[in-house]
Amino acid sequence: MKRSKWRERLPRGRLDPQLRSWLVEPGSLTTRCQRACEQFAVRLLRYHLAQPLPDEAVQLVSGRYLAHVREVLLECDAVPVIFAHTMLSTATNGRLGRWMAGLGSRSLGSLLFAHHGFQRGSIEFIRLDARHPLYLRAVLAARLERPPACLWARRSVHALDGQRVLVTEVFLPAILALPA
Numbered sequence: 002m003k004r005s006k007w008r009e010r011l012p013r014g015r016l017d018p019q020l021r022s023w024l025v026e027p028g029s030l031t032t033r034c035q036r037a038c039e040q041f042a043v044r045l046l047r048y049h050l051a052q053p054l055p056d057e058a059v060q061l062v063s064g065r066y067l068a069h070v071r072e073v074l075l076e077c078d079a080v081p082v083i084f085a086h087t088m089l090s091t092a093t094n095g096r097l098g099r100w101m102a103g104l105g106s107r108s109l110g111s112l113l114f115a116h117h118g119f120q121r122g123s124i125e126f127i128r129l130d131a132r133h134p135l136y137l138r139a140v141l142a143a144r145l146e147r148p149p150a151c152l153w154a155r156r157s158v159h160a161l162d163g164q165r166v167l168v169t170e171v172f173l174p175a176i177l178a179l180p181a
Contacts, residue, residue: 019177032110044073045105050067089101089164093163097162121158139173154171156169
């Protein structure tokens with residue numbers, strides 16, 4: 002697999018302004034989604050141990066370790082709008098692992114933005130295409146019949162007590178139907 006090129010800046014101009022506003026949202030996407038729809042839900046797809054993707058391993062404590070992987074769909078009025086993929090290295094122990102394991106269908110964002118001990122790193126952006134595993138997972142999870150050529154994603158590291166969790170959010174086409 003070709004290594005991905007995550008960037009700290011979005012390209013100028015050619016990006017839909019509505020999508021840009023979601024990508025650069027500094028706060029909780031959960032909170033923003035809840036404001037934008039009548040019924041918000043988090044659908045847990047899976048929670049398991051796995052090897053980090055090559056472009057994720059550099060963000061975690063060590064890519065040699067397995068990671069706790071949590072994948073969910075954020076849904077507004079029963080329509081998937083964001084595919085979220087979270088990695089927590091097993092190299093360190095702490096309360097974050099216990100918290101993540103117990104989230105179920107609750108939003109990780111509700112934890113990250115409610116607990117004042119978390120420190121968020123910079124947000125990085127990428128345009129994913131069918132060659133990237135997260136594009137494929139997002140398309141399959143959302144059951145997109147006519148997937149677009151690419152999907153935009155962002156990621157950031159959240160740290161708490163020496164543990165680092167990498168949160169990647171892939172924006173699905175239905176995000177553009179939500180009010181700003």
